[in-house]
Amino acid sequence: MKSSSAKDKRKVLKNKNILLGVTGGAAAYKAVDLTRRLKEEGATVTVIMTDASKNFITPLSLEIASGNRVYSDLFDTPMSHITFPAAADLMVIAPATANIIGKFARGIADDLLSTCLLSFRGKVVIAPAMNWRMYENPIFQKNLQYLISHGVVQVGPEKGSLACGEEGIGRMADVNEIIEAIKSALSNKDLLKERIIVTAGPTREYIDPVRFISNRSSGKMGYAIARAALRRGSEVTLISGPCSLMPPRGLKLVTVETADDMRNAVLQHLPEATVVIMAAAVGDFTPQTKEQTKIEKSDELTMRLKKSPDILSEIGSMRNRPLLIGFAAETGNRLDRARKKLIEKGADIIVFNDVTSAGSGFDVDTNKITIIERDRETALPLMTKEEAAEAILDRVSDLRA
Numbered sequence: 001m002k003s004s005s006a007k008d009k010r011k012v013l014k015n016k017n018i019l020l021g022v023t024g025g026a027a028a029y030k031a032v033d034l035t036r037r038l039k040e041e042g043a044t045v046t047v048i049m050t051d052a053s054k055n056f057i058t059p060l061s062l063e064i065a066s067g068n069r070v071y072s073d074l075f076d077t078p079m080s081h082i083t084f085p086a087a088a089d090l091m092v093i094a095p096a097t098a099n100i101i102g103k104f105a106r107g108i109a110d111d112l113l114s115t116c117l118l119s120f121r122g123k124v125v126i127a128p129a130m131n132w133r134m135y136e137n138p139i140f141q142k143n144l145q146y147l148i149s150h151g152v153v154q155v156g157p158e159k160g161s162l163a164c165g166e167e168g169i170g171r172m173a174d175v176n177e178i179i180e181a182i183k184s185a186l187s188n189k190d191l192l193k194e195r196i197i198v199t200a201g202p203t204r205e206y207i208d209p210v211r212f213i214s215n216r217s218s219g220k221m222g223y224a225i226a227r228a229a230l231r232r233g234s235e236v237t238l239i240s241g242p243c244s245l246m247p248p249r250g251l252k253l254v255t256v257e258t259a260d261d262m263r264n265a266v267l268q269h270l271p272e273a274t275v276v277i278m279a280a281a282v283g284d285f286t287p288q289t290k291e292q293t294k295i296e297k298s299d300e301l302t303m304r305l306k307k308s309p310d311i312l313s314e315i316g317s318m319r320n321r322p323l324l325i326g327f328a329a330e331t332g333n334r335l336d337r338a339r340k341k342l343i344e345k346g347a348d349i350i351v352f353n354d355v356t357s358a359g360s361g362f363d364v365d366t367n368k369i370t371i372i373e374r375d376r377e378t379a380l381p382l383m384t385k386e387e388a389a390e391a392i393l394d395r396v397s398d399l400r401a
């Protein structure tokens, strides 16, 4: 296995050797996208195809996607059934047929992929995909449960329309979910004891029943933190304002609209939390009065706004509070304001970012943050929001240790 540098530790898939098994199911074509995505995230992908899978997809497509030779013959490269697994950090089978699951559960090794599965000592992720009758067959289920009881990680399948034209359970999990399962299997579970509340997205402050004041927050930073916390073993409650992101599976999602809703939801879940990470852009102002009917169109409208609830300082002033992390999104390099916020709000950490700096801030996948604490400051370079999330959780892990 390759070792990672401290910086690459935040890129879960960077320099990881993934052995991808592709088996003979209708979803085999999705393995191309999976391979490409794993490579984009810095992994080296070696693909092993079963003979049956070549009826669904050509080895060439996977060779192009992986940039590597594709293997399937046990006797073509002698000892590959031992050397490939020995060099791999993780094995993933996507799609995984009923056949490979049955063979693996019974210890059958009659081709390169099934033999590699038996000689591999690391984590195995399987993404079953098949007709619902096959999936619900009790013999198949017994095999699947047997593998799970031996630590194999199952991702999917989903309910939906199947390749055969029927509806039911059996669609291979979405590629994003398979990637997330792989990352989780490769992540250090250093937050196993934590129960983390993460807030994300914007809030809406209603003017009348159809109009509201909101902000440009996309929710990406908060969702990235929630995903990373889940991977690292934490229980996560994600309290999210309106946004279009897919919440990860395995967390408790609470959806809210207004700053008041957000406050109520945070306070309701606070007693169980060990850490609160407030990445939501909670509106600072709300209309003093909300009209019950739509305000009529006119040439001019004057509106009075009042301060919205300040959830961060409310928690910051509590005596027995969890570890508290807030965000300071500023326009310009206003580290001074973020430092002031840390003290005034009584938080343990303020994560500063300049939303006007290139690649940082709203609706982009990258961020340039400074982690501000009372006795230390860590200025990080521009990185993906996922890496920034890992960096924040590294501090949480250190402080909670």
Ligand SMILES: Cc1cc2nc3c(=O)[nH]c(=O)nc-3n(C[C@H](O)[C@H](O)[C@H](O)COP(=O)(O)O)c2cc1C
Pocket: 022, 023, 024, 025, 026, 027, 050, 051, 052, 053, 096, 097, 098, 099, 100, 129, 130, 131, 134
């Ligand atoms: C058109 C077609 C589609 C198939 N789709 C699936 C499938 O989605 N899942 C599955 O478990 N088997 C499926 N099968 C059956 C497998 O291809 C068969 O069990 C094969 O032996 C699997 O071999 P492998 O596990 O070595 O790839 C399909 C077969 C055909 C002919």
